[in-house]
Amino acid sequence: MMMAAEERSVSSETTGETLELRDIVKHYPRPGQGRIQVLDEVDLDVESGAFVSLLGPSGCGKTTLMNVISGLVEPTEGTMRRGGRDVTPNDLSLGYIFQEPRLLDWKTVAGNIEFALEARDVPESEWDERVTRYLEMVNLDTEGDNYPTRLSGGMKQRVAIARALAIEPEIILMDEPFSSLDEITARDLRQELLDIWQREQKTILFVTHDINEAVFLSDYLYMMNSNGKMFARRNIGIDRPRQYDDPEIAQREAELYREFHEHVVE
Amino acid sequence: MNRTQRFGYGVASIATLLAIWYAGGITYPEVLPGLPETVDSLVTVLTTPGPYDHMFYFHVWKTIEMLFASLIVSMILGTLLGIALGRSETLESTISTWIYAWLAIPSLVIVFISAIWIGFNASSGFFAVPVVITPFVALNMWEGARNLDSDLAEMAEFFGADRVQMFTDIIVPQLAPFLFASFRSALSIGWKITLLVEAFLLTRGVGFMFRRYFDQYDLPTMMSWLIIFVVFLIVVEYGVLAPLHERVMRWRPDAEGVRVTE
Ligand SMILES: Nc1ncnc2c1ncn2[C@@H]1O[C@H](COP(=O)(O)OP(=O)(O)O)[C@@H](O)[C@H]1O
Ligand SMILES: [Mg+2]
Numbered sequence: 001m002m003m004a005a006e007e008r009s010v011s012s013e014t015t016g017e018t019l020e021l022r023d024i025v026k027h028y029p030r031p032g033q034g035r036i037q038v039l040d041e042v043d044l045d046v047e048s049g050a051f052v053s054l055l056g057p058s059g060c061g062k063t064t065l066m067n068v069i070s071g072l073v074e075p076t077e078g079t080m081r082r083g084g085r086d087v088t089p090n091d092l093s094l095g096y097i098f099q100e101p102r103l104l105d106w107k108t109v110a111g112n113i114e115f116a117l118e119a120r121d122v123p124e125s126e127w128d129e130r131v132t133r134y135l136e137m138v139n140l141d142t143e144g145d146n147y148p149t150r151l152s153g154g155m156k157q158r159v160a161i162a163r164a165l166a167i168e169p170e171i172i173l174m175d176e177p178f179s180s181l182d183e184i185t186a187r188d189l190r191q192e193l194l195d196i197w198q199r200e201q202k203t204i205l206f207v208t209h210d211i212n213e214a215v216f217l218s219d220y221l222y223m224m225n226s227n228g229k230m231f232a233r234r235n236i237g238i239d240r241p242r243q244y245d246d247p248e249i250a251q252r253e254a255e256l257y258r259e260f261h262e263h264v265v266e
Numbered sequence: 267m268n269r270t271q272r273f274g275y276g277v278a279s280i281a282t283l284l285a286i287w288y289a290g291g292i293t294y295p296e297v298l299p300g301l302p303e304t305v306d307s308l309v310t311v312l313t314t315p316g317p318y319d320h321m322f323y324f325h326v327w328k329t330i331e332m333l334f335a336s337l338i339v340s341m342i343l344g345t346l347l348g349i350a351l352g353r354s355e356t357l358e359s360t361i362s363t364w365i366y367a368w369l370a371i372p373s374l375v376i377v378f379i380s381a382i383w384i385g386f387n388a389s390s391g392f393f394a395v396p397v398v399i400t401p402f403v404a405l406n407m408w409e410g411a412r413n414l415d416s417d418l419a420e421m422a423e424f425f426g427a428d429r430v431q432m433f434t435d436i437i438v439p440q441l442a443p444f445l446f447a448s449f450r451s452a453l454s455i456g457w458k459i460t461l462l463v464e465a466f467l468l469t470r471g472v473g474f475m476f477r478r479y480f481d482q483y484d485l486p487t488m489m490s491w492l493i494i495f496v497v498f499l500i501v502v503e504y505g506v507l508a509p510l511h512e513r514v515m516r517w518r519p520d521a522e523g524v525r526v527t528e
Contacts, residue, residue: 070424102421106439106517115435119425149519167425 015170017083019046019069019092019203024078026064026228038064039075040229044222046171046205051197053206053214055256056224057264062207063099064228066173069205070096095164095172099179101156103148109135109159110144116163134162137196154185165196171203179210187244190217194240211260215253216242223260231263299485308490326494329471332388333460336395337452343396344403344448349441351404352411365408368401373459381467391463398459403448410444446511450503457499 026039038061046052056062067073069080071089080087103112110131117127135141138158148156157177164172178186194217197204208214214221215236223232234256238248267275284301291300314321351358351365373394380394414437422436464473472495479487 072420072424096421096424098417098421100417102417104418104435104439106442107435115422115427115431116425119422119427119431121426147517149517 015093016048018048019087019171020081021045021065021069022079022081024065024068025076026061026068026073027076038228039068039078040227042078042224042228042230044230045233046203047219048170048203049201050219051194051204051206051217053208053218053221054224055208055211055214055221055260057226058209060224060226061228062209062224063175066096066175066205066207070094070173093168093170095167095169097157097160097164097172097174097177099176101148101153101160103156103159103163105147105149108145108147109140109151112148112159113163113166116167120167122167130166130168134166137165138162138192152185154181154189157181157189161193161196165200169202171205174204174206176207176209178213179208186213193217198240211253211257212249215249215256216244221256223256223263225264232259234259299489303486304489304493307484307486308493311487311490311494322494325471325475325491326498329457329460329464329473329495330498332391332395332463332471333453333456335392336399336456336460337449339396340400340403340452340456341445341449344400344452345407345441345445347400347404348407348409349411351408352414362408365401365404369405373398373455373462377459377462377466380463386467388468390467391460394463395456395459399452399456402451402455406444406448406451407441410441414440442514446507446514450507453499453502457495 021042021044024039024042024044025037027035027037030036042061042065044052044054044065054062054065064073068075068078069089069092080089080092082091104115107115113131113134114127117130118124122130131144132141135144138161140155140158140162143151143155143159148159151159160177178189181189190213193204196202206214206217215238218236220233220235222230223234224230236252238246238252242249287298288301290298291303311322312320316322317324318327347365351362376397377390377394380390380397384390384393418436418440419432422432427436460471461473461476464471465477468474472491475491476488479485479491
């Protein structure tokens with residue numbers, strides 16, 4: 001399914017409303033016998049301006065759900081609604097940060113961002129300004145002419161973040177973006193992400209399997225079990241800015257872990 | 267190793283080869299043409315007048331013409347075939363066996379059959395050489411197409427890349443190393459087949475020169491023609507392919523000036 005950029009009309013009437021996913025089901029045919037159910041009637045609300053996390057064990061269908069929202073995967077059943085009307089991925093203004101940076105190694109850092117701008121039909125006259133602005137935002141303003149192969153894992157993921165921001169989306173999908181980074185790098189990036197989220201007033205849907213990460217980052221989180229069923233929505237309710245060593249975070253994490261454990265390991 | 271050092275080692279290895287050749291030519295004159303005799307005949311070959319000013323221009327040009335025309339045809343056909351095989355499982359399972367069968371046909375058989383079908387003229391060569399080298403290109407490009415990164419394609423699809431961007435920014439760069447590998451193997455196989463065609467079927471070109479001087483048992487002159495063409499191939503590699511390859515692959519981490527930060 002190609003999403004031609006010219007068909008992408010972002011209906012501004014519905015921005016600011018909650019994006020509601022209802023009864024999303026996804027089956028994959030299983031070679032030989034029947035089918036695998038990856039998503040089982042998933043409901044999920046992404047409130048505008050919120051930092052929402054989706055927590056679930058590996059293989060439970062988190063990436064599939066993100067791909068449904070982004071339009072890369074067609075759901076078997078279910079709807080997306082916003083402000084009382086059905087919407088398709090093309091109606092949404094989305095950015096996507098994948099689990100891997102997915103950069104084009106043969107293009108410079110700036111070239112990678114320009115790739116996305118060109119794909120989105122952003123006029124060429126705006127490219128320089130956007131590249132500079134978003135590389136600065138992720139603290140890579142000196143790396144524009146460098147090649148991704150010469151960057152560390154953390155810096156590559158920053159480029160991916162800059163690329164997603166550069167198309168100036170309203171909602172940013174992030175699929176375990178820090179899971180392959182070392183903890184020190186990941187902590188820096190989480191803090192920077194929160195700063196960007198607040199300053200730029202973005203909406204973020206963040207997938208993770210790390211409860212601590214979800215608690216530190218989110219306003220509220222969803223929990224999913226291995227069968228692709230969403231079993232809880234919980235508010236975090238801890239004031240920002242948050243500190244990693246705050247006992248409140250550890251306590252909330254312990255509570256949520258208990259609940260998660262009960263549902264996931266039966 | 268820096269440039270000067272590398273150059274030094276290159277010169278040293280050529281000098282050593284020449285020294286061994288010189289000594290070998292004196293010790294076993296019936297096996298190895300003497301170095302001085304070879305230089306003499308090389309000068310004769312290079313200075314003999316003929317069409318295109320010099321006789322050797324004409325023959326070298328005819329060989330190059332057949333070789334490169336065949337390379338262009340084979341690169342295009344082989345690439346299309348290889349990509350089709352790498353992208354379609356149906357195609358892969360139906361015709362992959364035939365590619366291996368095609369590769370197994372001895373080149374000599376292809377040359378002889380072309381002569382019977384087409385005749386003892388250059389057209390046979392323009393047919394036989396591409397037939398021999400196309401499957402090598404296809405095999406290489408097939409491997410490249412099989413290894414295309416679907417994650418990158420998905421990323422490009424998400425951002426809304428059109429077909430042109432998908433092709434030039436996502437697919438071609440991933441195939442580039444395979445294109446270079448294909449071209450190099452096609453060049454080295456293609457030139458041998460071109461010689462075969464010229465030696466057996468034609469009356470011009472470097473291959474024909476080999477045959478003519480073979481018939482006269484003139485080893486030094488055969489050696490001269492070999493040197494001329496090998497020098498030409500080295501110039502193509504170091505003068506064109508290697509710099510181009512380096513330029514296209516500039517982004518690779520093993521290129522000079524690697525700087526991994528953080
Ligand atoms: N294209 C596909 N075809 C068949 N099965 C798939 C496909 N994509 C994902 N799956 C299956 O769906 C399940 C959920 O995958 P995924 O959404 O990637 O999980 P998560 O991101 O939570 O680790 C896995 O069991 C996976 O094997
Ligand atoms: Mg995943």
